[in-house]
Amino acid sequence: MxxxxxxxxxxxxxxxxxxxxxxxxxxxxxxxxxxxxxxxxxxxxxxxxxxxxxxxxxxxxxxxxxxxxxxxxxxxxxxxxxxxxxxxxxxxxxxxxxxxxxxxxxxxxxxxxxxxxxxxxxxxKARTNIAAPPQLRACISTWERINDNSLPPRVKAGANYINGRYAHLEAKRHGYDLPIFLGRTGKVAEGAGACLFMFRKGILATPAPTSSVLESITRDTIMRLGMELGLEVVEREIDRSELYLADELFLCGSAAEVTPIVSLDGIPVGFGKPGDATLKLLTRYLEVVSNAEPKYSHWLSPMY
Ligand SMILES: Cc1ncc(COP(=O)(O)O)c(C=O)c1O
CATH class of the missing domain: 3.30.470.10 (Aminotransferase class 4, branched-chain amino acid transferase, N-terminal domain)
Incomplete structure (x- = not known):
């Protein structure tokens, strides 16, 4: 009830x-x-x-x-x-x-x-348990991400999620937890309800806001926290094949927080478990959202 x-x-x-x-x-x-x-x-x-x-x-x-x-x-x-x-x-x-x-x-x-x-x-809704973070198995969707000339992904409209639905149901049918979309140009876009980060060769990369993604607020947070942790952080086009070679992949979003992806199309990501950079970012994210870090308290609006 x-x-x-x-x-x-x-x-x-x-x-x-x-x-x-x-x-x-x-x-x-x-x-x-x-x-x-x-x-x-x-x-x-x-x-x-x-x-x-x-x-x-x-x-x-x-x-x-x-x-x-x-x-x-x-x-x-x-x-x-x-x-x-x-x-x-x-x-x-x-x-x-x-x-x-x-x-x-x-x-x-x-x-x-x-x-x-x-x-x-x-x-x-409880936050991610840092001691037992999710470990998701993703696939590349055969469905294309909506794009700026059809249904702009930067608009958070209910109707946009039907595109996510097609991809999500396909991923589930094939035994995966979730899909990752490529955009019209064949470059990596995002998940069905979250943005994507790749950690490869010491660089944290994520598709640009013009790569058919929602202008995610968590994505912005993670980029800032990544820089603060001393990582090189870039926004750029990402090829599908780079994802298979990534050391770490994770999704981010208000709902997803920082969610490690441990395999893509059945191929292990890195060592096939949540990586160090991902876990550091998740830890830092949870500190920041719960007001344990005065530097970011301006991001928090008290409800009472
Ligand atoms: C398609 C899509 N991309 C990205 C995100 C992440 O956005 P945000 O970090 O602003 O919640 C969401 C979720 O809200 C989403 O639905």
């Missing part, structure tokens, strides 16, 4: 009471944009819960609105307040994942501009 309370069209209601018209463009065509962000309990044990890089998530939500032709009816300050209200209504103090979705309601078509409505739905 899901007893969560969510913010829905201006009210905080039990999730079971939040109803959407079946004819709404969001139901019929996936006409929505959203953010998935995390709130982490602070390392000092105070019970404080802080949203990680909230400003960047809200900026991207507004960018997604702009590109898809929707007007967000709320200011960023209102969005921050509604998020705090929703977390407080659930009395969450432990790690939480939050979905903020702007959707087109009413009974219009896929070209409707409104009415734009919103829900904010938090759910408890």
């Amino acid at each position: 899901d007893d969560r309370k969510i913010w829905f069209k201006g009210e905080i209601v039990p999730v079971a009471d939040a109803r959407i018209n079946v004819l709404a463009p969001t139901s019929q065509f996936g006409l929505n944009v959203f953010e998935g962000l995390r709130c982490y309990s602070d390392a000092d044990g105070s019970g404080q819960l802080s949203a990680f890089r909230l400003d960047e998530h809200l900026n991207r939500l507004l960018d997604s609105c702009k590109l898809i032709g929707l007007t967000c009816p709320y200011t960023k300050e209102q969005l921050r307040q509604y998020l705090r209200d929703t977390v407080a209504a659930n009395s969450y103090h432990e790690d939480t994942s939050v979905r903020v979705t702007l959707f087109v309601d009413g009974e219009g078509s896929w070209s409707a501009l409104g009415p734009v409505e919103m829900f904010i739905a938090p759910i408890r």
Whole structure:
């Protein structure tokens, strides 16, 4: 029984009471944009819960609105307040994942501009266990990543995830945990719901924002933390064959955090287990998100 309370069209209601018209463009065509962000309990044990890089998530939500032709009816300050209200209504103090979705309601078509409505739905979600991180087996998808001239991947729109669905179901059918997409030009793009990093010959590399990827906030965090750890970090085109020769591969995202990939198409990545650079970055990431590092406390927005 899901007893969560969510913010829905201006009210905080039990999730079971939040109803959407079946004819709404969001139901019929996936006409929505959203953010998935995390709130982490602070390392000092105070019970404080802080949203990680909230400003960047809200900026991207507004960018997604702009590109898809929707007007967000709320200011960023209102969005921050509604998020705090929703977390407080659930009395969450432990790690939480939050979905903020702007959707087109009413009974219009896929070209409707409104009415734009919103829900904010938090759910408890523990952070990665550093002592037993996931070890994923990936494959290169036969499906191509959507691209900037069809469905721009930098827009975080619900409909974009159908591309991820095709690849994910194919990967599962073939016994893998997840797919990695190549883009239109045949270069490496990203995972179905996370960005990709390759550690090879001492360099941490990730595809550029123009390589059919979401402008991931975690990707930006990892690049900064990688540099701070003394790694050379580059954004560049990556060939498929480089991935097979990589010492380490991992996915990153608000949901994925830092997720090691231990094989690709059945070929072990490096020693076939999470590598040192990946584990160092995961450790550092978890310190930063839980406010254990004052240098990055400006990335944390307290919820209480
Ligand atoms: C397709 C895709 N790429 C990358 C990411 C990672 O983005 P972020 O780090 O901003 O959560 C996500 C997840 O949110 C995603 O869905």
